[in-house]
Amino acid sequence: MAEQVPLVDYLALGDSPHLVANECTACGARFFDRRNACACCGKTAFTKTDITTVGEVRAFTIVTFAAPGVPVPYVAALIDCDGTSVRGNLINVEPDPEHVTLGMKVRLATQSIGTDDNGTEAIGFGFEPLGG
């Protein structure tokens, strides 16, 4: 089996893929990017925290006009994962307002981004309807 790498470093692969946030040890603020300090309280100590893989769609848009090379339509969304907000696409769902609704319950799912010249596969993530 080809080697796999995550699309972004905050996606943990393996048997149960999930997102990992940097959590400020002082105030609990969570971030997905490499940190210099906490934007909320200014402290500099962080710990890794696993984010729950189920959530609720708090906002979405269906993008039908994008840069060349970006397949459309796609659904971009803001997911509330038990109090931690996550950005991601909604996948495995028809990209239209009849099938995508505010408040719908979703869970994290992975998908292949493609294989590079060395045979390494990049794995991305999105959110799919729960029970769908």
Added chain:
Amino acid sequence: MAEDVWILGIHMTKFGKHPTLDTVDLASEAVLGALADGGVTMKDMGVIGAGCLMGAGGGIGQMLQKQLGQTGIPVYNVANACATGATALRVAVMAVKSGEADMGLAFGVEKLSGAGLLSGGSRKDDSGTWSPSGRHGAVAPVDGRIGTEIMPGVFAQIGMEYGHRYGGTSFELFAKISEKNHAHSTLNPLAAYSKRMSLEEIMGDVMIAYPNTRPMCSANCDGAAAAVVVSGSKLKTLSLEQQRRAVKISASILTTDPWEEACQILPDVNTLTRNAATQAYEQAGVGPSDLDLVELHDCFATAELVHYDNLMLCERGGAVDFFNSGATWRDGTTPVNVSGGLESKGHPIAATGVANVWEVATHLRGEAGDRQIAGAKVGMTHVIGLGSACGIHILEKAA
């Protein structure tokens, strides 16, 4: 005691396509217009705040000076996304308020005709080997793979989030907001687009990012706007006509977004706007009900709705009912974007935060012609630049 600050002269160019004019030409037209309107010259200016977000190949302030007058005064070239124009004005206001200058110039200019998507308008190809880079260690571009970077999509989600929280939103509701602004622009000869559009035309147009169709997005165009500001004490030494036409800047506020959960996931345009509005009302000593007109940052139809609430023009959570009551049409209780707004007047980015001040000032002077809001005495301008920065000015008619 800090000085009062007044607008002495102000001007905007026609927004639209200006293929034969470059940014310096457009800025010069706006600045010469503002100086003439104020009855002053470059020699009277003590400071310049200048903005041209998408770049003009150098400091736009000095490029302007090289055409209109190199007097050696300080120039502040500023960049604050779509709040760039308001930031330039704020620089001139701060200089005058502090007493460092008794007159200042602010201008913003942009050439954007045919620019297309400004953010997320291009995406790099995947490289031959996956190697992590950037703050998320991404091995490939993420726009379209992890949400969207395009502005119509970002602001679509901002409007949808409001709908999720409070209910009542729909594609049709957002389209009706756009219908209002396109109707308003029919009375504005300086608007880039002044054709009335029906609700059916707006909803049937090209979908960019649901629920924003093309006419529900701000219109890329060329344009410039400039303002001359003056201290209250200097104004008293000028002619009665200059004093009569001067417009008081009762509040000049700039905020950034305080950290909130989710603000680095989907930009929070609400908190910093509400904070700026709170400060502006307090500084000016007026309330939302005192406003005779508001020019707010309708970069997308979905954005206008949330700013009714953020600017406290309605009860919290009540933006849908407020709009549906007709309040924000030009014959309503709180006319919003009687210029046509960014969706129809156009949005040459750095010009916008000065052009909206021109719009309000022109009504307060009673010089707005066919689209005059009768008896206007107090007005507000609002811009927001993602990143984020929010600029608000409250203007009052001379007593």
